[in-house]
Structures are given as structure tokens and as C-alpha cells.
Amino acid sequence: MGQSLPKPALRPYLASDTAMLAQIFVAAIHELTGDDYNEAQQQAWAVAAEDEDAFGNRLAGELTLIATVQNSPVGFASLRGNETIDMLYVHPSVAGQGVGAMLVDALERLAGARGAKTLSVDASDTAIDFFRKRGYVARQRNSVPRHGEWLANTTMQKQLSPSAGASS
Structure with missing residues (x-):
């Protein structure tokens, strides 16, 4: 592994x-999902960021957290409602x-604080192992149409501990 990353910070x-x-969204798709x-x-997936106004509205309409290193964004994650991770993307360089684990930890705490008992995510095939290691269990396979292509993902779910929202 390369040089260690300065400690990332989170902000809204x-x-x-x-x-x-x-x-970051486009780079993560093109550089991390090729296997x-x-x-x-990948192109059909990445096109979602071409309309920046729509992309920004999606981010603004959810609880979106930004991971930064030295004040520069390196990743982001969003919580839709109280129980669904909608997006989780990190720059390929990190x-x-x-960074992804820090973002998901924060979303799990926020979801718990908002009363969620479970958290679900439609994990890309690239992200399945990441979520499995964090205690998420596969519930169903999905095929999602995007701009003339079919993308597979897996709905995964995690039981949140009762203390997930409690401050430590």
C-alpha cells in the first residue's frame, strides 16, 4: 500500500x-468497477452525473456527508430516508x-439516531464484500436498467444495534 492518508474529516x-x-462519482465507477x-x-452508470443540477438535487435531497482530506473532498455517502444508503463513492486514490468505512459508520450512527432498526443498500458487485465485512446480509439480486444497459446489484441489509444512535 502507498503512503498513509492523513486523517479524513466529515462534513455535510x-x-x-x-x-x-x-x-469522484465518475472516477470511482470507471476506475474501481472494471472487474x-x-x-x-460503466458509461451507462456514470451518465447520472452528467446533469450536474439533477445530481446536486439528488445529493441535496438526502442526508449527504462528505469525507475530506486537507479540506478537499475524497468521498461521499448519502442516506435516503432513515433506512437506505443511496450512494457511497470514494476517489480511487483513497x-x-x-474513507468508505468512515462514511458508512457515520451513516449507521445517524440512521440509528433517527430511529432506524435496519439499514439497507443496493450494493454494486464491486461493493458486496465491503458491505458483507461490515455485517450486511444479501437479501436479493437486482437487475437495473440504465441507458440501454442492465446493471446487477444486490440489496443488502444490516440490523443496527440499539445503541447505534447513542453518543459514546
């Missing part, structure tokens, strides 16, 4: 983050260095 999403988060999805599938 700001509208001014949209362009950077769209870049599980072909180029046409993949595998704990």
Missing part, C-alpha cells in the same frame, strides 16, 4: 461540492484506506 454536503462529487462491469455498463 454543500451545493458548491456538486462538481467535485460528480468527478465487475463492462465499459458500456480506495481501501478507510
Whole structure:
């Protein structure tokens, strides 16, 4: 592994983050999912960030957290409602260095604090092992149409501990 990452920080999403988060989204798809999805599938998936206004509205409509290193965004995650992780993307340069885990830990605590008993995610084939290691259990396979391509993912769910929302 390369040089160790300075400790990331978390902060809420700001509208001014949209362009950077769209870049992270596209880079993560194109650089991290190649073992599980072909180029046409990656392109069909990444096109969601082309309309920055719609992408920004999606982020603003959910509880979206940004992971930063030295004040620069390196990843983001969003909670839809109280019980669904909608998006989790980290820049390829920090993949595998704990940024995704930090984001999911924070969403789990926030979901618990909001009264959620479970948390679910439609995990890409690339992310299944990440979520499995965190205690998520596969519930069903899905095929999702995106711009003329079919993308597979797996709905996974985790029981949140009663103390997930409690402060420590």
C-alpha cells in the first residue's frame, strides 16, 4: 500500500461540492468497477452525473456527508430516508484506506439516531464484500436498467444495534 492518508474529516454536503462529487462519482465507477462491469455498463452508470443540477438535487435531497482530506473532498455517502444508503463513492486514490468505512459508520450512527432498526443498500458487485465485512446480509439480486444497459446489484441489509444512535 502507498503512503498513509492523513486523517479524513466529515462534513455535510454543500451545493458548491456538486462538481467535485460528480468527478469522484465518475472516477470511482470507471476506475474501481472494471472487474465487475463492462465499459458500456460503466458509461451507462456514470451518465447520472452528467446533469450536474439533477445530481446536486439528488445529493441535496438526502442526508449527504462528505469525507475530506486537507479540506478537499475524497468521498461521499448519502442516506435516503432513515433506512437506505443511496450512494457511497470514494476517489480511487483513497480506495481501501478507510474513507468508505468512515462514511458508512457515520451513516449507521445517524440512521440509528433517527430511529432506524435496519439499514439497507443496493450494493454494486464491486461493493458486496465491503458491505458483507461490515455485517450486511444479501437479501436479493437486482437487475437495473440504465441507458440501454442492465446493471446487477444486490440489496443488502444490516440490523443496527440499539445503541447505534447513542453518543459514546
